[in-house]
Each structure stands twice: as structure tokens, then as C-alpha cells.
Amino acid sequence: MSNTVKIVRFHQTGPAEVLQFDELPLPEPGPGEIRLRVKALGLNRAEVMFRSGQYLETPVHPAKNGYEASGIIEAVGSGVDSSWIGKTASTVPGTFKLNDHGVYGEVAVVPVHGIAEYPLTLxxxxxxxxxxxxLTAYGALVWIGHVAKNDFVVITAASSSVGVAAIEIVKAExxxxxxxxxxxxxxxxxLRLGADHVIVTDEEDLVTRVNEITSGKGARIVFDPIGGKILEALAAATASKGIIFEYGALAPEPTPYPLFTALAKYLTIRAYTLFELTPAPEFSKAKQYIFDHLxxxxxxxxxxxxxxxxxxxxxxxxxxxxxxxxxIVVTL
Incomplete structure (x- = not known):
């Protein structure tokens, strides 16, 4: 085993080109940590925002990056059961900070509570x-939203990985x-991925189409990572006493609060991120739910x-x- 490894870091915020491969000593896991020999990385929008200096967490340079990695556990720190060694696992976002434990690299050191096994058929x-x-979709739709049979659920940015997961969860429920x-x-x-309806906003009016699909009732749940001006249309498309989850900020413009629509419909417009779920008692139930459906x-x-x-x-x-x-996946 080499005494050095390549770790992706960035020494200043900026475009993708600021990411660089730094040759560093092989890190040893500390108390309560494991070291994963990385086989694949899953990219997330949060990591682009972090690299650009537009995320909830401010980079401390030289900064690591990356929430999701899969691979084989090759070492454990003190206080960690040695039976983890040799197991296949993946890292769980929301259980560690990017500055502390970013996983872009040939190896990743993360807290033991920040890993999970997954079906080996994958x-x-x-x-x-x-x-x-x-987990992002589960937290909003199942844990907080209590999505139920025959509910109408609007999913914006539906082609994102979280959007596709939301489509699957809505179908499962x-x-x-x-x-x-x-x-x-x-x-x-x-549609092939299981969406019951698709609205193309460049060609169709969102509110009109939602009202057609729901027979004028509107959607009980809206799951939106965009924000910005679309929130006004989403509020108009939401059912009375419905809930809108805002879990991202992809829009380049400010997000106006649709006050009169919210008042007229008794809407809940709720900020949500994965970081709300991971420390909660529901977290274990969420992981089991996902494992079983996988x-x-x-x-x-x-x-x-x-x-x-x-x-x-x-x-x-x-x-x-x-x-x-x-x-989007990167392989090692």
C-alpha cells in the first residue's frame, strides 16, 4: 500500500478548474472514524456550490469536497468495531462537514456514523x-410531508438525482x-422513469396544467430546489392547506414570498435540507426504508x-x- 494518496482539493473558490489533485500522506482514521478505499464518487449540486463559495458551509482552504463515496473499509480508528474492515459501504451526506471529511480522493476518512451498508447487488x-x-426526498415527502395514496405531488427539477428519487418514492407511496x-x-x-405527468414549462403554463391534472384542487405537496420567481407559480398551483418544500436555491434571483396566495390558501412554505433529518431519530427508519426498497x-x-x-x-x-x-458518477 502506498504511503501517499491523491486527494482532490481547491485552494480558492471559483470554476471547476480550481479543483486539483494533491498528493498527500495516507491519512489514518482517528477515534470514531473509518478509512474507505474509494471505488466511486457520486456528485451533487451542493459540491458545485461549495466549490463556488455559494453553499451553507464556507470553504476553509485548502478545502476538500464531496459527500458521497462508495468502496471498501480498509482501516478503523479507536473505538470502532474492527469487523467493519473489509465491508463494502458508502458515505452518508449530512453526517459530516465537507471541510472536515470531503470524500473526493483515493481514500476518504469519515466518522463511523457517516457510513452505511447497501445491498450488495448494487x-x-x-x-x-x-x-x-x-434521504433528501424521504425527509420531505415521507417524514414531514406524510405523502399518502392519491396525493398530488409536484416535483421541480425532476431530472436531478433527487427529483428522480422523489418520483420513485411518490410511486412507492x-x-x-x-x-x-x-x-x-x-x-x-x-415518463419512462415513472412520472405520472410531466409539465414542460417552456411550452406549458405550470398553474394551468396542475389545475387540469388535479381537477382544480392543486397539489398537496410541492418539492422544489429552485426558489426564485417560480415560487409564485408553485404557490398558485398548491392546494388549500398544502405544503411547499424549498430545499435548494438554484435560481439566480431572489425568492419572493407569495404572501397573499399563502394567506388565501393557508399554505405552509417550509425550508428543508437533509441536515434536518440526519440527527433525528427518524434517520434510522429512513435508512432502513431506502435499503429495503433498493x-x-x-x-x-x-x-x-x-x-x-x-x-x-x-x-x-x-x-x-x-x-x-x-x-453523475466518478470512478476510481
């Missing part, structure tokens, strides 16, 4: 494509998914495109193009 690439998307995408290019694939085949992590480790910059550029449907 590949390493699929194993790196689980927890961010399914017997509800009706209304996927929202900007262009028609992704409509057919979203094992049964009800959930199938969708990989849009795979890059080699040496192509991490290109992978980030591709994510910024918004061309993907599903997960």
Missing part, C-alpha cells in the same frame, strides 16, 4: 448514488407525481454519466450544464 457506481437523493422540467428534451425519459428493486439509482477520477473537473462542468437525468 455496483459501486450505484452505491455512490443512494443517500443524498433518497401510491401518490401521483407531477414532474416539472424546463424543456421537452427530458419529458419522455421522465433490495426489492423498487428503487433503482439512475446513473446518467460516468467519468474517470482524472476527469473530476469535466464531471463538475457537466453537472453545471444541467444536461443530466439522474446521477
Amino acid at each position: 455496483s459501486y457506481e450505484q452505491g455512490a448514488s443512494i443517500w443524498m437523493q433518497y 401510491g401518490a401521483v407525481s407531477i414532474a416539472v422540467t424546463r424543456t421537452a428534451a427530458k419529458k419522455a425519459q421522465l 433490495a426489492s428493486g423498487a428503487f433503482k439509482p439512475l446513473i446518467d454519466k460516468t467519468f474517470r477520477f482524472a476527469e473530476i473537473v469535466e464531471a463538475h462542468r457537466y453537472m453545471e450544464s444541467n444536461a443530466q437525468v439522474g446521477k
Whole structure:
């Protein structure tokens, strides 16, 4: 085993090109930590925002990056059961900070509570494509939203990995998914992935279409990572006493609060992130729910495109193009 490893870090915020491969001593896991020999990385929008200095966490340079990795546990720190060594596992976003434990590298050191096993029928690439998307969707839709049979659920940015996971969860709970995408290019694939309806906002009026689909009732749940001006239309498309989850900030403009619509409909417009779920008692239930649905085949992590480790910059550029449907994965 080499005494050094390549770790991706950035020494200043900026475009994808600031990511660089630093040759560093092989890190040893500290108390309560494990070291994962990384086989695949799953990219997330949060990591693009972190690299750009536009995330909830401010980078401390030289900064690591990356929430999701799969691989084999090769070492454990004090206080950690040695039976973990040799097991296949993946890292769980929301259980550690990017500055402390970013996983872009040949190895990743993370807290033992920040790993989880997944069904071994899945590949390493699929194993790196689980927890961010399914936990994020589960927390809003199942844990807080209590999605139920025949509920109408609007899912914006539906072609993202979280959007696709939300479509699967809505289907698993017997509800009706209304996927929202900007262009028609992704409509057919979203329908193949299980969306009950797809609204193309470049061609259709969102509020009119939601009212047509719901017979004028509106959607009980809206799951939105965009924010900005679309929130006004989403509020208009939401049912009386419905709930809108805002779990991201992809829009370049400020997000106006639709006060009069919210007052007239008694709406709940709720901020939500994965970080709310991971410390909660519900976290264990969420992981088991996802594991069971993966094992049964009800959930199938969708990989849009795979890059080699040496192509991490290109992978980030591709994510910024918004061309993907599903997960972008980097393999080692």
C-alpha cells in the first residue's frame, strides 16, 4: 500500500478548474472514524456550490469536497468495531462537514456514523448514488410531508438525482407525481422513469396544467430546489392547506414570498435540507426504508454519466450544464 494518496482539493473558490489533485500522506482514521478505499464518487449540486463559495458551509482552504463515496473499509480508528474492515459501504451526506471529511480522493476518512451498508447487488457506481437523493426526498415527502395514496405531488427539477428519487418514492407511496422540467428534451425519459405527468414549462403554463391534472384542487405537496420567481407559480398551483418544500436555491434571483396566495390558501412554505433529518431519530427508519426498497428493486439509482477520477473537473462542468437525468458518477 502506498504511503501517499491523491486527494482532490481547491485552494480558492471559483470554476471547476480550481479543483486539483494533491498528493498527500495516507491519512489514518482517528477515534470514531473509518478509512474507505474509494471505488466511486457520486456528485451533487451542493459540491458545485461549495466549490463556488455559494453553499451553507464556507470553504476553509485548502478545502476538500464531496459527500458521497462508495468502496471498501480498509482501516478503523479507536473505538470502532474492527469487523467493519473489509465491508463494502458508502458515505452518508449530512453526517459530516465537507471541510472536515470531503470524500473526493483515493481514500476518504469519515466518522463511523457517516457510513452505511447497501445491498450488495448494487455496483459501486450505484452505491455512490443512494443517500443524498433518497434521504433528501424521504425527509420531505415521507417524514414531514406524510405523502399518502392519491396525493398530488409536484416535483421541480425532476431530472436531478433527487427529483428522480422523489418520483420513485411518490410511486412507492401510491401518490401521483407531477414532474416539472424546463424543456421537452427530458419529458419522455421522465415518463419512462415513472412520472405520472410531466409539465414542460417552456411550452406549458405550470398553474394551468396542475389545475387540469388535479381537477382544480392543486397539489398537496410541492418539492422544489429552485426558489426564485417560480415560487409564485408553485404557490398558485398548491392546494388549500398544502405544503411547499424549498430545499435548494438554484435560481439566480431572489425568492419572493407569495404572501397573499399563502394567506388565501393557508399554505405552509417550509425550508428543508437533509441536515434536518440526519440527527433525528427518524434517520434510522429512513435508512432502513431506502435499503429495503433498493433490495426489492423498487428503487433503482439512475446513473446518467460516468467519468474517470482524472476527469473530476469535466464531471463538475457537466453537472453545471444541467444536461443530466439522474446521477453523475466518478470512478476510481
